[in-house]
Amino acid sequence: MKVLILGSGGREHALAWSVRRCARVTEVVCAPGNGGIAEVARCIPVDLKNLDAMVRLVEAEQPALTIVGPELPLSLGVVDVLQEHGFRVFGPTREAAMLETSKAFAKQFMKRNKIPTANYAVCTSAGELEKMIDHFHAPIVIKADGLAAGKGVIICQSRNMALEAAHGLFSGALLGTAEGQVVIEEFLEGDEVSFLCLSDGKTVAPLVPAQDHKRIGEGDTGPNTGGMGVYSTDTILDPGMTEWILHHIAEPTVRGMAEEGVPFVGVLYVGLMMTARGPEVLEYNARFGDPETQAILVRLESDLVDAIDACIDGTLAATQLRWSPGAAACVVASSSGYPGSYRTGFPISGLAAAGQVPGVQVFHAGTSNLDGQIVTSGGRVLGVTAAGESLEQALARAYQALGEIHFDGIYFRRDIGHRALQPKASTEI
Numbered sequence: 001m002k003v004l005i006l007g008s009g010g011r012e013h014a015l016a017w018s019v020r021r022c023a024r025v026t027e028v029v030c031a032p033g034n035g036g037i038a039e040v041a042r043c044i045p046v047d048l049k050n051l052d053a054m055v056r057l058v059e060a061e062q063p064a065l066t067i068v069g070p071e072l073p074l075s076l077g078v079v080d081v082l083q084e085h086g087f088r089v090f091g092p093t094r095e096a097a098m099l100e101t102s103k104a105f106a107k108q109f110m111k112r113n114k115i116p117t118a119n120y121a122v123c124t125s126a127g128e129l130e131k132m133i134d135h136f137h138a139p140i141v142i143k144a145d146g147l148a149a150g151k152g153v154i155i156c157q158s159r160n161m162a163l164e165a166a167h168g169l170f171s172g173a174l175l176g177t178a179e180g181q182v183v184i185e186e187f188l189e190g191d192e193v194s195f196l197c198l199s200d201g202k203t204v205a206p207l208v209p210a211q212d213h214k215r216i217g218e219g220d221t222g223p224n225t226g227g228m229g230v231y232s233t234d235t236i237l238d239p240g241m242t243e244w245i246l247h248h249i250a251e252p253t254v255r256g257m258a259e260e261g262v263p264f265v266g267v268l269y270v271g272l273m274m275t276a277r278g279p280e281v282l283e284y285n286a287r288f289g290d291p292e293t294q295a296i297l298v299r300l301e302s303d304l305v306d307a308i309d310a311c312i313d314g315t316l317a318a319t320q321l322r323w324s325p326g327a328a329a330c331v332v333a334s335s336s337g338y339p340g341s342y343r344t345g346f347p348i349s350g351l352a353a354a355g356q357v358p359g360v361q362v363f364h365a366g367t368s369n370l371d372g373q374i375v376t377s378g379g380r381v382l383g384v385t386a387a388g389e390s391l392e393q394a395l396a397r398a399y400q401a402l403g404e405i406h407f408d409g410i411y412f413r414r415d416i417g418h419r420a421l422q423p424k425a426s427t428e429i
């Protein structure tokens with residue numbers, strides 16, 4: 001069977017690599033793809049903001065299955081239009097993706113369905129927000145309602161800073177477009193965990209947990225990024241905690257969406273804060289995480305396409321996912337200057353040697369192939385991913401592989417996974 005993947009980042013490279021290993025898959029196409037994805041899939045240009053272009057591509061290619069990677073095409077309704085045209089596609093509909101695309105919807109949904117999350121208020125004007133803000137103590141979290149590519153959450157140390165941030169969102173000064181709704185949220189403290197599940201609209205099947213490192217600097221300092229590295233081990237959550245999260249968060253989410261007439265089929269990514277009160281939802285994403293997917297998929301031993309088919313067919317309850325018991329880590333190599341401005345077009349060397357390190361897969365995030373030479377083309381350039389029997393081994397392998405790789409201005413954090421290597425008290429509820 002032919003599988004088409006929409007997207008162009010490290011997540012899509014990991015998806016293409018994983019799909020290619022599936023028993024029934026004979027061809028993988030990725031649109032638009034990148035320089036590294038072209039080594040495992042045929043890449044075709046497409047504009048992920050243009051629904052007609054995506055429909056034309058799927059009509060021309062006739063894949064047996066289309067997998068949607070990023071949130072933007074989901075927010076436009078690519079799943080709805082492809083389904084209307086009779087195609088088999090994996091991802092939530094536009095309305096179901098609102099769990100990610102509208103933070104106001106997500107918060108109100110969680111409240112209706114008694115899913116633990118930070119206290120909040122949804123405001124539709126600066127005046128309303130000024131009144132509501134007195135119910136919150138600093139630090140106060142201010143969030144844009146809509147998609148903001150990681151720039152829509154502002155943690156404010158004072159009431160005045162929160163008011164300023166909210167004004168910036170309402171006026172459009174902060175994100176370029178004016179927000180109709182702004183969420184005020186209580187600040188939560190704890191460790192963050194990315195809890196991803198497959199959902200067929202009724203049943204959820206958890207993937208292995210992962211922990212993301214969002215800040216650019218070592219020791220979790222500096223501005224937020226799309227993610228500088230991630231690790232996955234079974235010890236991030238013990239079995240009792242996984243059950244608790246399934247029963248109190250993931251399953252009620254999928255059940256609530258079905259009861260509200262908007263079944264959620266796809267990947268439900270629950271961003272959790274492990275607070276002193278127990279796990280609480282920071283955010284939902286309606287897709288595979290990036291770079292979580294890179295570390296998660298190198299641990300998947302069962303067939304990804306079979307699992308995706310089970311989601312689409314509503315038979316997930318009868319499907320068993322199998323995982324390698326050890327650990328995986330993904331360290332992102334970025335361009336100097338990221339997440340601010342950066343230059344591109346620098347040749348990358350050492351990729352072949354890096355790929356020879358046992359257990360390593362080098363997933364490309366922002367690269368292109370220029371006449372046979374792989375060059376940088378984005379802020380996040382590579383996700384050097386390694387599986388191992390332990391987290392220590394996975395990290396050692398990833399950093400050994402990174403030692404082989406060079407490009408002008410290469411930057412990566414040297415402390416990915418370090419928190420997990422330090423002994424700490426377990427969270428109990």
Ligand code: AMP
Pocket residue numbers: 118141150153185186187188189192214271282283
């Ligand atoms: P989001 O886009 O909602 O995932 O938020 C991005 C990041 O902001 C999260 O990964 C957290 O690190 C942080 N964040 C969001 N909401 C809160 C909150 N209520 N309390 C503390 N940190 C938060």
Ligand code: GLY
Pocket residue numbers: 212226227285288289290291292
């Ligand atoms: N790693 C965070 C995300 O995919 O949104």
